Amino acid sequence: MKMKVRVEIDLQELIEKGDFKTLKRVLEQQDPADVKEMIEKLPPDLKIVIFRLLPKDKAAEVFSELEPDDQMELIKLFREERLKEIFESMDPDDRVELLEEMPANVVKKLLSYLSPKEREEILAILNYPKDSAARLATTEYVELFEDMTVQEALDRVRREGKRKENIYSLMVIDRTRKLKGTVELRDLIIAEPNQKVSEIMDKDPVFVHATDDQEIAAELMKKYDLIMLPVVDSEERLIGVITFDDIVDVIEEEATEDIQKMASMSATYTSYFHTPMWKLILKRSPWLVVLLLLESVNGNIISSYEKFLASIPVIAAFIPTMIGSAGNTGAQVSALMIRGFTLNEVTVKDWWKVLLRESLIGSTLGLILAGVLYLRAFLISSDPTLNFAVATALLVLILYANVMGALLPFIARVLKIDPAFMAGPLLTTIVDVTGIMIYFYVVHSFLT
Amino acid sequence: MKMKVRVEIDLQELIEKGDFKTLKRVLEQQDPADVKEMIEKLPPDLKIVIFRLLPKDKAAEVFSELEPDDQMELIKLFREERLKEIFESMDPDDRVELLEEMPANVVKKLLSYLSPKEREEILAILNYPKDSAARLATTEYVELFEDMTVQEALDRVRREGKRKENIYSLMVIDRTRKLKGTVELRDLIIAEPNQKVSEIMDKDPVFVHATDDQEIAAELMKKYDLIMLPVVDSEERLIGVITFDDIVDVIEEEATEDIQKMASMSATYTSYFHTPMWKLILKRSPWLVVLLLLESVNGNIISSYEKFLASIPVIAAFIPTMIGSAGNTGAQVSALMIRGFTLNEVTVKDWWKVLLRESLIGSTLGLILAGVLYLRAFLISSDPTLNFAVATALLVLILYANVMGALLPFIARVLKIDPAFMAGPLLTTIVDVTGIMIYFYVVHSFLT
Numbered sequence: 001m002k003m004k005v006r007v008e009i010d011l012q013e014l015i016e017k018g019d020f021k022t023l024k025r026v027l028e029q030q031d032p033a034d035v036k037e038m039i040e041k042l043p044p045d046l047k048i049v050i051f052r053l054l055p056k057d058k059a060a061e062v063f064s065e066l067e068p069d070d071q072m073e074l075i076k077l078f079r080e081e082r083l084k085e086i087f088e089s090m091d092p093d094d095r096v097e098l099l100e101e102m103p104a105n106v107v108k109k110l111l112s113y114l115s116p117k118e119r120e121e122i123l124a125i126l127n128y129p130k131d132s133a134a135r136l137a138t139t140e141y142v143e144l145f146e147d148m149t150v151q152e153a154l155d156r157v158r159r160e161g162k163r164k165e166n167i168y169s170l171m172v173i174d175r176t177r178k179l180k181g182t183v184e185l186r187d188l189i190i191a192e193p194n195q196k197v198s199e200i201m202d203k204d205p206v207f208v209h210a211t212d213d214q215e216i217a218a219e220l221m222k223k224y225d226l227i228m229l230p231v232v233d234s235e236e237r238l239i240g241v242i243t244f245d246d247i248v249d250v251i252e253e254e255a256t257e258d259i260q261k262m263a264s265m266s267a268t269y270t271s272y273f274h275t276p277m278w279k280l281i282l283k284r285s286p287w288l289v290v291l292l293l294l295e296s297v298n299g300n301i302i303s304s305y306e307k308f309l310a311s312i313p314v315i316a317a318f319i320p321t322m323i324g325s326a327g328n329t330g331a332q333v334s335a336l337m338i339r340g341f342t343l344n345e346v347t348v349k350d351w352w353k354v355l356l357r358e359s360l361i362g363s364t365l366g367l368i369l370a371g372v373l374y375l376r377a378f379l380i381s382s383d384p385t386l387n388f389a390v391a392t393a394l395l396v397l398i399l400y401a402n403v404m405g406a407l408l409p410f411i412a413r414v415l416k417i418d419p420a421f422m423a424g425p426l427l428t429t430i431v432d433v434t435g436i437m438i439y440f441y442v443v444h445s446f447l448t
Numbered sequence: 449m450k451m452k453v454r455v456e457i458d459l460q461e462l463i464e465k466g467d468f469k470t471l472k473r474v475l476e477q478q479d480p481a482d483v484k485e486m487i488e489k490l491p492p493d494l495k496i497v498i499f500r501l502l503p504k505d506k507a508a509e510v511f512s513e514l515e516p517d518d519q520m521e522l523i524k525l526f527r528e529e530r531l532k533e534i535f536e537s538m539d540p541d542d543r544v545e546l547l548e549e550m551p552a553n554v555v556k557k558l559l560s561y562l563s564p565k566e567r568e569e570i571l572a573i574l575n576y577p578k579d580s581a582a583r584l585a586t587t588e589y590v591e592l593f594e595d596m597t598v599q600e601a602l603d604r605v606r607r608e609g610k611r612k613e614n615i616y617s618l619m620v621i622d623r624t625r626k627l628k629g630t631v632e633l634r635d636l637i638i639a640e641p642n643q644k645v646s647e648i649m650d651k652d653p654v655f656v657h658a659t660d661d662q663e664i665a666a667e668l669m670k671k672y673d674l675i676m677l678p679v680v681d682s683e684e685r686l687i688g689v690i691t692f693d694d695i696v697d698v699i700e701e702e703a704t705e706d707i708q709k710m711a712s713m714s715a716t717y718t719s720y721f722h723t724p725m726w727k728l729i730l731k732r733s734p735w736l737v738v739l740l741l742l743e744s745v746n747g748n749i750i751s752s753y754e755k756f757l758a759s760i761p762v763i764a765a766f767i768p769t770m771i772g773s774a775g776n777t778g779a780q781v782s783a784l785m786i787r788g789f790t791l792n793e794v795t796v797k798d799w800w801k802v803l804l805r806e807s808l809i810g811s812t813l814g815l816i817l818a819g820v821l822y823l824r825a826f827l828i829s830s831d832p833t834l835n836f837a838v839a840t841a842l843l844v845l846i847l848y849a850n851v852m853g854a855l856l857p858f859i860a861r862v863l864k865i866d867p868a869f870m871a872g873p874l875l876t877t878i879v880d881v882t883g884i885m886i887y888f889y890v891v892h893s894f895l896t
């Protein structure tokens with residue numbers, strides 16, 4: 001919430017009326033994040049008008065926050081000088097993010113706007129793998145040396161802080177750019193002016209290697225509550241810093257990925273309306289086909305009991321309840337495990353503890369559900385033996401599904417597959433196929 | 449990663465040998481987050497030994513990070529003075545979090561350790577609802593006044609910064625404690641010493657009301673990349689600030705909640721091994737029973753086709769494939785929608801755009817899957833009419849499941865139910881029941 005009064009403004013109308021003065025005044029008062037929200041849904045040619053009215057720094061920030069498909073369209077429409085101006089004003093890490101998404105010819109054009117030194121820096125970062133910590137790093141930080149006094153350090157922060165955005169944690173390096181420590185601005189401010197930086201710096205700071213995964217960076221920043229995290233290359237030379245606002249994005253992306261994988265689809269990485277339909281179909285259909293083929297094995301199992309079924313067709317009436325309940329049970333426990341892995345609450349070593357717990361829980365849930373089904377079954381069949389057989393099969397199935405749902409994520413982890421894939425649909429399908437076998441085997445033994 | 453060499457230390461052995469000197473030396477070098485990890489799995493009596501060796505500030509930080517059940521056990525074991533010392537050294541927001549979880553008699557004891565003023569502050573915050581922004585607020589921030597000069601402001605920051613942890617954003621208030629603006633420490637440092645605070649402050653800062661939900665606070669901090677967010681009461685008087693490290697927890701909690709609800713269980717809020725088994729059964733079984741009863745409606749539908757089934761029992765062989773594939777399709781699309789809602793990529797107003805997109809996507813997926821099933825079916829039945837009927841039923845079902853999976857989260861949103869409940873098991877069950885009707889209706893029409 002902000003203190004100012006909220007008013008609804010019809011941007012489109014202002015533009016059509018040509019009232020650029022009001023428009024400019026309104027835009028001046030907005031944060032870049034607000035401008036982004038205001039213009040997101042406008043057609044590209046109106047977006048261009050808005051961009052023309054923004055000062056270049058704000059334009060760069062707004063542009064950085066747009067989705068890649070919108071950025072692409074604007075790049076085509078900007079005049080050359082305007083594009084250059086915006087690209088030059090962007091934060092180094094936002095530039096990297098933009099270049100990652102653009103086609104080669106656009107990348108080439110954009111790189112030509114930079115100084116040779118900046119170009120070299122950005123190409124070095126683009127050499128690191130996608131999703132590596134290096135890709136999040138910005139070079140907008142302040143460097144100090146160990147032998148500086150607190151006064152000298154503060155003077156430098158004051159001087160460089162005008163241009164460089166991230167000054168709340170300061171990087172202490174030696175002449176070869178090796179990271180020697182970090183100083184919190186807070187400690188610098190409360191220290192005596194003639195103390196040495198080496199006396200107040202943290203000599204054992206947390207850092208990541210450039211090739212480490214972004215998730216490692218996010219976890220470290222979360223664990224130690226860091227505002228900035230230094231990134232070093234293989235020779236421990238400082239190449240940049242990751243700032244606290246980036247890790248929220250990493251954590252959200254990770255959760256989205258988990259959720260999408262748990263629903264048996266490949267992760268999309270772009271937001272729903274910015275993912276084209278053909279891409280969604282491509283991310284979803286291979287999984288659905290594989291699961292269909294797996295599930296259809298049930299067809300063969302069931303048809304092998306054709307005679308049994310023809311004699312007691314009501315057996316078929318319980319198939320959906322059997323596989324449905326087993327699937328639900330498995331979905332619950334696998335969600336618990338997968339989230340446990342993501343949040344480091346559960347590790348592979350805990351498998352036997354989980355097996356024990358979930359066997360007990362599975363038995364209890366199985367007894368509850370079998371009891372309910374036994375009673376409910378009389379509304380479908382009046383044969384108590386049949387209903388008892390069906391309830392017994394469900395008890396076995398629930399215990400089985402609960403243990404499978406708990407252990408498959410562990411197996412995935414050992415096989416270096418993302419445990420998130422072992423949830424929902426995939427798990428349900430695996431449990432279905434074996435579940436149908438268990439069901440027919442149990443019921444067949446009871447009734448023949 | 450830290451620069452120091454990592455060594456494995458057997459804490460238990462050091463304690464048993466009575467080598468408290470080494471132990472103390474080792475503990476001194478660790479961050480609170482590391483100490484927490486080191487001791488987490490020790491039995492309570494050994495935890496107590498470690499706590500005895502920690503200086504009180506570090507002890508308070510480590511204690512704050514433990515899970516509620518561990519905290520409870522330690523509180524029972526601490527000597528009175530030690531407990532008082534630790535509680536007094538805790539951050540105000542951590543104190544609130546602890547009190548939230550403890551039983552009344554413990555709360556009473558803990559509150560008695562505080563000064564009347566502190567007690568009043570904490571009780572005021574505990575009066576706000578659970579999950580409100582107020583509950584995250586800390587009072588460890590620095591206050592400025594508009595008419596101060598930059599020099600005066602910096603002097604105050606230097607003086608108070610020794611005690612107060614959060615000084616990177618400074619709160620400007622008037623004599624009635626009304627929030628007038630905020631100043632970034634960065635701007636204060638680069639400003640001229642004789643400028644007024646009012647000249648450099650942000651006069652329209654982002655803030656939340658104490659009663660706002662924590663998720664709103666998290667979203668604002670994410671949107672505007674804030675290090676600190678002011679919290680005001682109903683009269684817009686400042687009562688505290690939320691710091692950036694808290695919002696990561698809120699975002700992760702939110703994702704966990706989504707994932708657990710999507711697996712049709714009530715959210716647990718505590719980590720897996722810290723949730724007792726009976727609690728897990730209680731969170732899971734009501735859902736499973738309800739879903740079982742819903743799913744068992746299928747039994748009645750199928751048994752009404754008993755004669756049809758007795759004449760062509762192979763019909764039953766395709767039941768799992770039908771409901772399985774429909775469920776998988778629905779699970780995918782609902783996961784997309786639910787995540788879209790959480791990340792504000794999709795709003796209720798978009799329902800018709802989603803309906804259009806997902807009808808097209810559903811038809812395409814339906815055609816692909818029906819084609820695959822038509823061919824696969826010959827391995828189960830040699831009757832082309834039957835197989836064509838089955839494939840047609842699947843096409844209808846997939847389109848139906850895709851549209852339902854997309855729209856149910858919208859309906860939940862309108863009914864003010866959390867859309868996350870409309871995923872996975874619940875959706876699958878709803879789609880199953882109607883899906884079986886569609887399947888039997890289509891196949892019956894084709895074959896009789």
